[in-house]
Amino acid sequence: xxxxxxxxxxxxxxxxxxxxxxxxxxxxxxxxxxxxxxxxxxxxxxxxxxxxxxxxxxxxxxxxxxxxxxxxxxxxxxxxxxxxxxxxxxxxxxxxxxxxxxxxxxxxxxxxxxxxxxxxxxxxxxxxxxxxxxxxxxxxxxxxxxxxxxxxxxxxxxxxxxxxxxxxxxxxxxxxxxxxxxxxxxxxxxxxxxxxxxxxxxxxxxxxxxxxxxxxxxxxxxxxxxxxxxxxxxxxxxxxxxxxxxxxxxxxxxxxxxxxxxxxxxxxxxxxxxxxxxxxxxxxxxxxxxxxxxxxxxxxxxxxxxxxxxxxxxxxxxxxxxxxxxxxxxxxxxxxxxxxxxxxxxxxxxxxxxxxxxxxxxxxxxxxxxxxxxxxxxxxxxxxxxxxxxxxxxxxxxxxxxxxxxxxxxxxxxxxxxxxxxxxxxxxxxxxxxxxxxxxxxxxxxxxxxxxxxxxxx
Amino acid sequence: xxxxxxxxxxxxxxxxxxxxxxxxxxxxxxxxxxxxxxxxxxxxxxxxxxxxxxxxxxxxxxxxxxxxxxxxxxxxxxxxxxxxxxxxxxxxxxxxxxxxxxxxxxxxxxxxxxxxxxxxxxxxxxxxxxxxxxxxxxxxxxxxxxxxxxxxxxxxxxxxxxxxxxxxxxxxxxxxxxxxx
Amino acid sequence: xxxxxxxxxxxxxxxxxxxxxxxxxxxxxxxxxxxxxxxxxxxxxxxxxxxxxxxxxxxxxxxxxxx
Numbered sequence: 220x221x222x223x224x225x226x227x228x229x230x231x232x233x234x235x236x237x238x239x240x241x242x243x244x245x246x247x248x249x250x251x252x253x254x255x256x257x258x259x260x261x262x263x264x265x266x267x268x269x270x271x272x273x274x275x276x277x278x279x280x281x282x283x284x285x286x287x288x289x290x291x292x293x294x295x296x297x298x299x300x301x302x303x304x305x306x307x308x309x310x311x312x313x314x315x316x317x318x319x320x321x322x323x324x325x326x327x328x329x330x331x332x333x334x335x336x337x338x339x340x341x342x343x344x345x346x347x348x349x350x351x352x353x354x355x356x357x358x359x360x361x362x363x364x365x366x367x368x369x370x371x372x373x374x375x376x377x378x379x380x381x382x383x384x385x386x387x388x389x390x391x392x393x394x395x396x397x398x399x400x401x402x403x404x405x406x407x408x409x410x411x412x413x414x415x416x417x418x419x420x421x422x423x424x425x426x427x428x429x430x431x432x433x434x435x436x437x438x439x440x441x442x443x444x445x446x447x448x449x450x451x452x453x454x455x456x457x458x459x460x461x462x463x464x465x466x467x468x469x470x471x472x473x474x475x476x477x478x479x480x481x482x483x484x485x486x487x488x489x490x491x492x493x494x495x496x497x498x499x500x501x502x503x504x505x506x507x508x509x510x511x512x513x514x515x516x517x518x519x520x521x522x523x524x525x526x527x528x529x530x531x532x533x534x535x536x537x538x539x540x541x542x543x544x545x546x547x548x549x550x551x552x553x554x555x556x557x558x559x560x561x562x563x564x565x566x567x568x569x570x571x572x573x574x575x576x577x578x579x580x581x582x583x584x585x586x587x588x589x590x591x592x593x594x595x596x597x598x599x600x601x602x603x604x605x606x607x608x609x610x611x612x613x614x615x616x617x618x619x620x621x622x623x624x625x626x627x628x629x630x631x632x633x634x635x636x637x638x639x640x641x642x643x644x645x646x647x648x649x650x651x652x653x654x655x656x657x658x659x660x661x662x663x664x665x666x667x668x669x670x671x672x673x674x675x676x677x
Numbered sequence: 678x679x680x681x682x683x684x685x686x687x688x689x690x691x692x693x694x695x696x697x698x699x700x701x702x703x704x705x706x707x708x709x710x711x712x713x714x715x716x717x718x719x720x721x722x723x724x725x726x727x728x729x730x731x732x733x734x735x736x737x738x739x740x741x742x743x744x745x746x747x748x749x750x751x752x753x754x755x756x757x758x759x760x761x762x763x764x765x766x767x768x769x770x771x772x773x774x775x776x777x778x779x780x781x782x783x784x785x786x787x788x789x790x791x792x793x794x795x796x797x798x799x800x801x802x803x804x805x806x807x808x809x810x811x812x813x814x815x816x817x818x819x820x821x822x823x824x825x826x827x828x829x830x831x832x833x834x835x836x837x838x839x840x841x842x843x844x845x846x847x848x849x850x851x852x853x854x855x856x857x858x
Numbered sequence: 859x860x861x862x863x864x865x866x867x868x869x870x871x872x873x874x875x876x877x878x879x880x881x882x883x884x885x886x887x888x889x890x891x892x893x894x895x896x897x898x899x900x901x902x903x904x905x906x907x908x909x910x911x912x913x914x915x916x917x918x919x920x921x922x923x924x925x
Contacts (some may be wrong), residue, residue, distance in 0.1 A: 316729040316847070318738075324890040329915060331893055340893050342915040345878075413727050413747035417849035442769035446762045553848060558747050576747065578756050583725070583749045583854040585763055588771040591852040596813070733866065734889065 233656040238614035238645070240652050242601040245422040250659075251549035258529050258658045259284025261377040261667070263386045265531035265543050266290050266300055268410050268557060269370045276319040276334055282545045282553070283374060288362060289313050289323065290372060293335035298367060300374045301336050302360040312359070316414075323359070332359050369398035369406035371541075379664040387527070388670065389632030390476040393469070396522040397535040400561045402509035403518075408539070408559040411573055415556035415581040421594035423530055423544040423552040424655070429590060430524045430532030430542065432468045432479035432647035434638060435615065439593055443585045448578050450537060450571070451494035455579065455586050457537075459490050460521055465626065468616075468636040470647045473670050475528025475654025477647030479638075481521040485627030499571045502564060516629040526647075528654050538576040538584075550598065556581055613652070616644030686794035687787065694800055694828065695785050697835040702780035705857055710761040713857070717754055718829055718838045725750040725842040725858060727849075740843070749844070749854060757857075764855070771855045776812035778856055783807075788825075799829045799838070806842075810856060818851040820844060824858065863919050865891050873923040876914060878903055881923060885911060892916050 232241040232250075244250050264283045267290045271279040278291035280303060287303035289312070305312050310327035313320075322339060324331040331340030336359040341352060364375040366383040371394075373383055380386065387394060400407020419426070429436065437444075440455060447453045464481035471477065489507035493499040511518040522535040530544040539560065545553040558576050560569045579586045600606060616636050624635035636644040661667045704713040717723075726740040726748045741748050763769045784805040790797040803825050810818040827839035842858040865887065868874070872884045874896065880903070882896035894914045901907040 314730060315732050318732050318735060320732070320890070321886070321888045321895075322890065322893065324888070324892045326892075329892050331890075331913065340913045340915065342917065411747050412745065413741035415727065415747060415749075415849075416847070417852065419852045439770065442763045442766040445766045445768070446759045448756075448759055556747075570744075573745075573747065574752065574756075577749075577751055578759070581749070582849055582852060585759060588853040588855050589769065592771040595816075595852055732889070733891070 227660075229656045229659045233652045234610065235649065235653050235656075238612065238617050238649060239610035240613055241610050242607045244652075244655070245424060245598060246549055246602045246607060248549050251422075251546070253659060254546065255284055257661075258655070259376075259546070261375065261380060261658065261664065262529050263364070263366075263373045263375045263380060263383055263527075264529075265527070265541060266365075266372045266374050269298065269367050269372060270410050271317065272298060272372075274319065276321055277317075278313065278315075278320060278323075278334070279317045280313055280315065282543075282555070283362065283376065285546055287311060288374070289359075291334050293333070294321075295335070297335070298365065298372065299334075299336060300362040300365050300372070301332075302362070304360070305330050306338065306357040306359065330357075336361050369395070370408065371398055377664060381664065381668055385668075386474065387476070388471055388474050390471050390474065390478070390525075390527065392517065392520070392632070393478045393480070393522050393525050393535065394527070394533075396520065397533050397539070397541070397559070400563065401503060401506035402561075403513035404563075407562055409562045411558045411560055411569070411576070413558075415554070417554055417582045418547070419552045419554055419591050419594055420550060421552055421591075421598040422549055423546040424651075425594040425598060426542065426544045426552065426554065426590070427526050427530055427532060428648045428651055429594070430534075431477040431526035431651050432470075432524065433643075433645075434466070434468070434479055435643035435645070436590075436593070439589045440586055442589065446585065448575075448585050450496075450499070450575055451492060457492040459492055462490070463487065464521060466638040466642070467624070467631070468620075468638050468644050468647050469631060470620070470634045470636070470650035471632070472634060472650030472653050475651050475658075476526065477633075477650050478525030479523040479647070481523065482626060482629070483519040483521060485519070485629075487519060493571070496567070496571050498565065498567045502568045506561075516627075519629060526651065528651060529658070537572060538579045539572070540576065540580060550602075552594075554581075613645045613649050616641055616646055617649070619644070620646045683794050687790070690790055690794045690797055690800065691785065691787055694787060694802060694835070695782075697828065698782045698785065698804065698826075701837070702782050706778050706780055708775060710764060714754070714758055714761055716835075716837055717757065718831060718836045719754055721754050721757070721837055722839045723750055723752055723757055724748060724840070725844065725854075728844060728847055730847055743841075749849070750842070760857075769855070771853050774813065776810045776856065778811075779809045781807040781809070782824075797830070799827065801825065801827045806858065808856065808858065810851070820846070820851060820858075822846075822858075863916075863922060865889075865894060865916050865919070868894060868919075868922065873899065873925075874914070875920045875923050877918040877920055880904075880907065882912070882914060894919065 266281045267279045272292040275294045289301045289303045305325035307330045310325050312323040312325045322331045329342040333339045338354040338357045362374040363378045366373050443455045449456050461481045464483045468479050526532040532542045534540050541557040543555045547553045620634045620636040624631040636646045638644045724743045731738045764772045786803045789801040791799040808820045822844040825841040828835045829838040870884050880901035881899045885895045896914050897911050898907040
């Protein structure tokens, strides 16, 4: 393979004009290494949830790209994200998944760091270092950009990255639906304990593009639809709220984010759902009424799966959850999954949802088991010398999206593809890969913040 | 409970329980899923927690909690039946074509027999398992761990009333769990 | 030579003797098996240390001083 990774090479790999993407970007180890540099050190990445570090000294070991990081709350109550690597010889200073501690102690030579990152313990500081080591210069490496947005903790290694809300842009509407309470109350969600972590033998972009809005892969889930695990006893989800709704695929190609959603008619009213349990049904019905009152037109949006570039995906409706696709080599992804419920929901509702989340999601979930099979073998069948010569096809619905979508007085940001009749489209995936191409080619955030100058980086 | 004072009854009970466990493993490995479901009591509890790395002295936080946290499995017969029905649709791609699976059940210990080993209507037991799964061409998973079961006699036959599965993995190394422990 | 002290077994309020011949009272134990937070009670090499708080490394802990 004689690919030279000049910025121009990426135009050939992601052929936007013809809606094609080279398999090389999924299977090539040189491109994978470049991604670690160009994407994962520059983008905003999801690290965890504030409820995981509620009290001073609480920590949660997370991952940014391939690298282990510590999310923790220091003694003053401030949240930090640090590289989980001792400044002396690189050993992980924390090999626990979560807990509470006054210090992180390296087991190799014993250097010890406070929860604000400061180097506080150096063995033989007096005798061996003659008190000449300037401890203040050897704090844990702090991730320079960090934000707590409605309980979600995000971080970026790039000091020049735009503020998180600028990075998210118009996609905020959909991220808010994820983190707000079902009744629309700001940031009204909390985590259920237990983070799912598992390995999938596939490139990280397969699940990222799947969640960004692959309505076409419904056939993957035929078996669970036949069995029926949904909260009203049928299918895998509740579909009654979607009656009369438009199916819309919403992409923000200049940022790489995208989601699918259903837009209820202007005169729609809350409908009863979650029919398997009267308490749950009543809870959601009341929440819907409250949210409609609070949000007006925006209430019409029934948000579906989405992806925030590069590797955070989510389901804002049930099973309400966050997935991060941690890259672990071109052929492996470590998936982490957080699950959310309304803070103020009655225990019966939380329990109902917990059970639904478990049977739906993750490696044991009746729905998602089949996704892993597809990503696994789509990836492995793309690795061969011949397979790599052929691009994947992303041509569905090309030329049918609009940038000025309006329906019954509700205007939507982003590029919108109406898939009500079409039933599927691939503009969101095209948006994701055009942004991928920009990240791989651009020198810095001045080039990457294309929206500031209203153009494209490539 | 009188596990210790009747060694002969214990031996016979252990033999009986082991035969049941091997029969159960055979049903699963022979893909006789519907017959396997019949081995579960209607009120069966099936729990497979996730497992954390925790600091010395904090092992009580190692496992996610049944009935409270997200677990790999935390369910009863309704969901287990749905899992079987899903495999039997023929379009459950994660098990189509079907995996080749062997359950090795070992280290069986009876922890409790109620009311007595000679007349046990309920037993709790601990064992170790190795599940070997091989599918499609070369894909292989080996899952190892501890199982704690409660068996109950229903109309003279043993039935599984509770199963707790403690996997020896943190990040699950299998891409999915489409089989039963 | 005293046995090696397992720092997990050290409780706040106990007194330890250090490699430097100083003695210190344990203020808190981070329970990492490697460090203790202490306050100096005596310090022949550096009398100014007395009363000061410090972190003490496991290999600098010689023994627990009996009450």
